[in-house]
Amino acid sequence: MVQVKMHLLVCGGTGCRASESKRLVDELNAQLQANGLADEVKVVITGCFGFCEKGPIVKVIPDNTFYTKVKPEDAEEIVKEHVLKGRKVTRLLYEDPETKTHVSDSKHMEFYQKQVRIALRNCGFIDPENIEEYIVRDGYAALGKVLAMTPAEAIDIVKKSGLRGRGGAGFPTGLKWEIASKNKADQKYVVCNADEGDPGAFMDRSILEGDPNSIVEAMAICGYCIGATKGLIYIRAEYPLAIKRLQVAIGQAREFGLLGNNMLGSDFNFDIELRYGAGAFVCGEETALIHSMEGKRGEPTIKPPFPAEAGFLGKPSNVNNVETFANIPAIFLKGWEWFSSIGTEKSKGTKVFALAGKINNVGLIEVPMGTTLREVIFEIGGGIKGGKKFKAVQTGGPSGGCLTEAHLDTPIDYDNLIAAGSMMGSGGMIVMDEDDCMVSVAKFYLDFIVGESCGKCAPCRIGNKRMHETLEKICQGKGTMEDLDYLDNLSKVIKDTALCGLGQTSPNPVLSTMQYFRDEYLAHVIDKKCPAGRCKALKSYVINADKCMGCTLCAKNCPVSAITGDKKVPHVIDQAKCIKCGTCYEKCKFGAIEIR
């Protein structure tokens, strides 16, 4: 038998697959074959490495060489140079944006240095479609440990770890399990909420794609603890790759006796089924999720009864999200003491964020609770794209708020973010720069909420619609000071009266932007200006006569003939005709068109 000497790990996450990582894998294999290396060097498709900005990523093990933006055409060079001759392909290495030097391995990249990977521990290291690789990295050892304890002992460990729900609200996981375990019923359910819906969040998907077995194992542990024999994973139908990998993982676990009857020789039985979401953000709310799993409209219902009392099919059900479950095996393997030593007083462990927006290193990161926003954005994230000025960071998706420069040194945890007017949410973190209009951002989130509101309760159904219309009016330059009062009152009433978590938090983007960027609202309302120049109706394109050469290019391209002027004479834009399409601005070679 030939010893495998080298592994080429290729990211097979959705982002990298979109950049043709699949073709890259084929090409790498072809090159290895052609050079007679197919037996010694193994290409492994792994889950997300997190560094999506520079995908597709190829990581060479054992030397940890980290190649970025690898194209299928680069396969030949990697094989011929690195694999055969041991020479790194410098042009594919990561270039440190500050020092401009090439970093040869991931351990020395700032992107990874501040990260602590618990939930993502296996993502990017193992082949997610091969359970043996998971087992080699201590997979299912936690389940083995737990099966040797009593459920109460195991729940106690989860309680002591201080783990809180990673889906948004931060309810203590151990306590949740304990409640579910105490409710007596002939059948109970473990439910994994994989209906990740925040626009701009892909943590759960990456975990499911990169390390599906950890979820399967954690659900089995939970089942043992609460006395459930059935697990259900509610997953977005829009995540085909995650679905496939879960199916593979569940199938393999059954083959290995890690699901099914008498698991690991115990008398514990557990199995998992998949249920598919169908495009409704509100189904992330646990009662809505349960109704959806029952084949109904995903409308939330009043709690109590909580799912732990009456959940799926009226039976006690414990609902946790993907990231929460991903932490569970690690807690049992390394101990609650270890886990609770990470993080802040009330928020233990780490949090995975999907870092996106106007930031250099878009990607998936995992940091200890208590890391500051500044560390995340400027160190791990590599700062703002294009050297622009940082303006705001949005956390918590449509339920969260926008935080400013003043919050950058706030240590991230559940309570600090809420105190600052935002929330942890599931982990979307969107960075905005000076070109972003905060009124428009608030409108964007409201637009999302209006589209996703289930329509059951009046404040959310109608109130958010009216908020959105009012923001639209302000962006059109038609807003009044009364509108701002109206927004303020509506926001408070919706928070106070909406039925579910979605509605109760929906005004947060408006409230936080009104609080921290009031000047910007006032500029729209009083001055009829959009300081970021984003609101079309408030823009005017003007030709700077000093810079205009009279080349006529703008006039020729104007779709409504709003620009006039003779050759070689400065042109003029008729503001009454201008539709603010921006064509002239793009076409002008002399920078003579200014936006005011």
Next chain:
Amino acid sequence: METIKLTIDNTPVETEKGTTIYQAAKKVGINIPALCYMNLEHLGIKNCPGACRICVVDVAGRRNLAPSCSTACMEGMVVKTNTPRVLNARKTVMELILSDHPKDCLICPANGQCELQALAATLGVREIHAVENAAVSTYRKDASPSLKRDMDKCIMCRRCETMCNDVQTVGALSAINRGFMAVVSPAFEQDLINSPCTFCGQCVAVCPTGALTEVDDTPKVIRALADPTKTVVVQTAPAVRAALGEEFGLKPGTRVTGKMAAALRRLGFDKVFDTDFAADLTIMEEGTELLTRLSKFLGGDKSVRLPIMTSCCPAWVNFFETYYPEMLDVPSTAKSPQQMFGAIAKTYFADKMKVNRKDLVVVSVMPCLAKKYECQRNEFKVDGNPDVDYAISTRELAHLIKMANIDFNSLPDEDFDQPLGESTGAAVIFGTTGGVIEAAVRTAYEIFTGKKLDKIDFTELRGLEGIRTASIDFNGTMINIGIAHQLGNARKLLDGIRSGMYNFHAIEIMACPGGCIGGAGQPYHHGHSEIISARHNAIYKEDEEKTIRKSHENPYIIKLYEEFLGKPMSEMSHHLLHTHYFDKHKV
């Protein structure tokens, strides 16, 4: 029983564990306004989606406001129902609801009856913040033979959906769409007539706005009354007399039989007759049918299908035609009293009066909206001329009386006209659940056993529980009887029969809660089920006071058979008083 102590608006309250804040507040005289919430306690019907958020209250220590309709009282809870925060929230939510609601109150069919309108007044909404180009949700309108849907007025209280699905198990309506455009509708926003709707109208009975209303047939009646070439007669169903008074401010349960007859006469009807007469006739036919089937069955004839089922309720007929088409030969073939009346009026009575049936207009006053559909069924027409021309509801009759400037409460009590106005106590109890079968038992017992009843009241058949069963001793033969009201209970009963859980000889089914007294054409109960109970009691009181209490003793019924029909189940009876059913299976 475990009790809980709390304070509401500084008032100490002691209440049972499990009570909601809304209920506990009511006990101490605090009426928290609510909109979507509806609890028909006496009937076991509840709608509590927590959707409107009008009933919110401030609970000390809680982050947001609590919906009082669905928040249980806890020990030591401190609740405030009228702080500025609560009042502002309530009013703002109301403004929001009104911002997506048409403002045509003055010409709305629910004007004066609308819970939304009343609540807006209570909350003191005086203006609605104008958002430029504010969207309003609009939907396809629909008019069926019985009811009209104008869902622009829907506030998503979901009461109709609860009635149609949970209570009646008809499933014609469902919440559709999402968010701002969410509404309750039949599939594909199509007309109700293409849905499995039974026209029971319980959606109308509970709608707090003008979104669901009855089809208004009063203009047709006014036109007929004013037409000198027409002879116009009217029949009034038993349940109407137990509820009509409510429309004139009388206490629920006040019987207004005599005033009603007087009012109808003043409205210009040429003859004021009574559906009760036809109810007695129904007992003669249906009772005989029961006895015939029963005798054959007891004689060992395997081809006889039992139990015999009553067929007076048109929504129930629609229900089994839609959902149990394989059982079309099981229900009694007897027409409903309304249609028996029409058939007799346009033959026997028309002959007596020497008027052509085309010049005779039969108007019925019904507690029911399905009757509007029933009288339009093709099998109840002769050459296109219907046996009953117009069926108006109790509410529509009240409108007619008001429009005609009649001071109802000061009217004298008057009698019905003859020959179609005489009735027995057995007929009156048709108006409430269990009444038809009790009336049938009174007659069937005496015919079957040949003995006189010692005790006319069969209290074991009475009550408001959804499903009731009883065995009556017919001189040694035990007759098993099942009773259900509300179609969901009917379904349970039928499924129980199918599965062999029940073994009945006869069953009575009424579609509406409480039977006809809770019909969709009755004055609105606005969620107060004690009104239904009061009507229920009034019906039995009316029965008790009748001189004749058994249908077969009605002298005019006896005369009708002598002069015209021959005997029950005769060829003439079959022709005029019996019908057949159609497979209307729909999803």
Next chain:
Amino acid sequence: MSNIKLHDSQIRQIKDICASYGNKPGELINVLHTTQGVFGYLPEEVQREIAKNLNIPVAKVYGVVTFYSFFTMKPKGEHAISLCLGTACYVRGAEGVLDELKKQLGIEVGQVTPDGKFSLDCLRCVGACGLAPVVLIGDKVYGRLDPSKVKEILANYR
């Protein structure tokens, strides 16, 4: 009323799908997913068949179909274009790309071009935020878009 008539073979297909889920009402969403996978969309007649097989009111089926954005009652274009409107894509200029797509295709969101070639929809985050803004055409992902690239990409499908 119904605008299409199902063939017997299609009725059988729906029956088989429902049967594969045990004709259980609770499996409605799975049945709809599978059926839409086969038919491409869920027209009225299909929903009626499903209702019949699962023994639930068609109003409930319609209520579920109209609740979830994944289900559609209209056939999609030959090439279904979906623009990601997640926040990352939004702040990186997805709106401009959307305007350009509308302009190039001459249709609004939710519509199909008259020749049936393209349909245009928006969806929530696809999770390729590193490539924002992102457009999916069929299964293929196009990332780091700006309005100027739209015409060229569409040309591949015309």
